Amino acid sequence: MSLRQFEYALAVAEEGSVTAAAERLHVAQPSMSQQIRGLERELGVDLFARTPTGLVPTVVGRAFLREAEAAVSAARRARATARAGADELVGELTVAVQMGFGTRQLPGALSALRRRFPRVEVTVFEEPSSAELERLCRRGVVDLALMAACERTPADAHHLGDEEFVVVLGAGHPQLAADRVELRELEGESWVRFDRDSALDGVLLEVLRDNELAPATAARVSQTATAVRWAAHGLGVTLVPASAVPHRDEHLVRPVLPAVSQPVIAVVRSSAGPAETALLEFLRQETWPEPTPSSPTS
Structure with a gap:
């Protein structure tokens, strides 16, 4: 087995076909097909099943691809470290963020990282499930993650600050007259909620x-921006991290009583390289709110 075969298998899984994967990687389609078949022969299993919509990983294939992804990520980090000079770093950095966290702080930190290491390519994605985010960290798939809680050691986990949660109300809502909204005053409201497995x-x-409020549901969404926009248009009220609210909608936002906040923890991979270390330092330099007292979710 080779890392090239791992990369080919991951590309096929993402594209759903050998032809599309070969085009993406600029490889001849027959060569990629041969490599995938050779990998399956060596493993003694079928990694993909043919369906009307394309190639889909089998159960065994999904398990294999998780390990392949971790191996390819580790190899990329090793190459980046080997190429690093005194003033230059070349490679890739993968950052995962619990949905809604660090929306205001991350852009500044990434801009500073870009100035420090202009040849480092950064991939950032939001993960709604805290359990999946923890799993990705444990498997070494991500280089740095922002999350509310983790089981890592203090050497891996760094408390940056806290995210206060706020309620977003529709224009003209009577509770906009208050500086803070008592949650019990929202009895009978319908809520714009998130996917069921979302943190x-x-x-x-x-x-x-x-x-002691009933979770009446007006709608479910997958993104904080959508929840804020729908709440602002009066579909229902929603509860989101304050930093996830666009400036144009801040007039429709109120803190809540009792206060609700969660810690923001940066988790770096074991044996962090210079890019992860620099990004962590830039995140520390950003402005983070202090812990909010009386938080039921901290």
Whole structure:
């Protein structure tokens, strides 16, 4: 087995066909097909099943691809470290963020990283599930993650600050007259909620339960920006991290009583390289709110 075969298998899984994967990687299609078949022969299993919509990883294939992804990521980091000179770093950095966290702080930190290491390519993605984010960290798939909680050691996990959660109300909502909204005053409201396995929906459910409110659902969405936009248009109220609210909608936002906040923890991979170390330092230099007292979800 080779890393090239791992990369080919990952590309096929992402594209759903050998032809599309070969085009993406600028490889001849027959050569890629031969490499995939050779990998399957060596493993003694079928990695992909043919379906009407394309090639889909088998159960065994999915397990293999998770390990292949970790191996390819590790190899890329090793290449980047080997190529690093005194003033230059070349490679890739993968950053995962719990949905809604660090929206205001991450762009500044990434801009500073870009100035320090202009040849480092950064991939950032939001992960709604805190459990999946923790799994990705444990498997070494990501180089740095921002999350609310983790089981890593203090050497891996760094508390940057706290995210205060705020309620977003529609224009003309009577609670906009208050500086802070008591959650019990929202009894009878419908909520714009998030996907059922989302960490944000878990926060909302806990807050509603603690304040003896029923989780009436107006709609479910997958992104904080969508939740804010729909709440601003009066579809229902929503609860999101304050930093996830666009400036244009800040007039429709109110802190809540009791206060709701979660810690923001930066988790770096073991044996962090210079890019991860620099990004962590730039994140520390950003402005993070202090812990909010009386938070039921901290």
